[in-house]
Amino acid sequence: MKKIVNIEKAIQSIDDGMSIMVGGFMAVGTPEFLIDALVKKGTKDLIIICNDAGYPDKGVGKLISNGQVKKLIASHIGLNPLAGKLMSDGKLEVILTPQGTLIEQIRAGGSGLGGILTPTGIGTIVEENKEIITIDGKKYLLEKALKADIALIGGSISDTKGNTIYNYTTKNFNPTMATAANTVIVGTGKIVEVGELHVDNVDTPSIFIDYIVEGR
Template identity: 60%
Template sequence: MKNKIIDRETFRSMLKDDMTIMFGGFMTVGTSDVLIDEILKSGIKGIIAISNDAGYEDKGIGKLIKNGQVKKLYTSHIGLNPLAGKMMSEGTLEIELNPQGTLAERIRSAGAGLGGVLTPTGIGTYIEKGKQIVEVRGKKYILEEPLKADLAIIRGSVVDKLGNVVYAKTARNFNPIMATAADIVVVGADEIVEIGSLDPERIITPHIFVDYIVKEDM
């Protein structure tokens, strides 16, 4: 059995410039602090980030934005991080805003191996600009393409050594779907337990989706 538990240095060795990285979390709840700090420490540049939001200026993905490590962000809102809005206006950070449900479905469709998702959300607005419009039974839909990543960093409340993940309440958010839509998935675990100690009914992300586990600081 592969030992999935790695140290921070091993995680940093996986990082490289111009990676597409998914960041689980919602207003930094369910975001891995330790893994973001290691990305910050690595100094990699040109990150294409996929995240529900831009975090705060000094918390979550906002740290990486502030440090100039993110070149493009796919997100649903940036209001919690005024710096992200300023950088977008100045042209130093490219941001593609997606309705939140659309963002989630684009990630989910990548994980499911689908060619995209048809959504009426955004029809007749700037959201549809440059996108393919598909008509089904007389109704127009935007074809939103899947979002896939080289790396997804997620956060689990309790993770067993095999990589089965239990989330804490609303910290679940984007984490489960992001775990299905990346080539490599690393979970920051608040607690690591022995195999077989988790109630199978509580496991949300099965171990087959998790490649590595890093212990979070508590």
């Protein structure tokens, strides 16, 4: 399968109601040009799994501002006042999850596990409606694994097979999300030939990547 495609080909299989993981932290590491294409396409009722809600005009916040998101699973939304208002008005379902728990749920999904056990949230509202398991006298919450239909990840450099590296903090969430979705689209800043990336520097091996789109 040819992995290097244009942006229209990459997102054509993203349909209404799909779950989408989006890499990045405060939109750093988010493939903005893929988000822009999805905004233009107008796909709606999306379930977005992301560290945060981005900003109203940046990251997944652009999808939220355009009314395309039905449900958001994130660790915080404070940088996007619109997301908070939509949540308060009952127009956006938001599941707030501790950041460490969120990334481990995604890691579990990518590893084929059913979930994780964590003490984070015990004795708080986080434990409501969740199973509590006691091990050696200590209580843990069972947090189910997270997977998605699509992952949109932001690479810095990818080779023609999809081996990808992430520069500095753009690595946030991207490598883990690349393992936990049925279809993985990397929006990368630069495409090079196979062999130009040293194997020790590769963060996401090509086996996880379905489509490669070059852009800024």
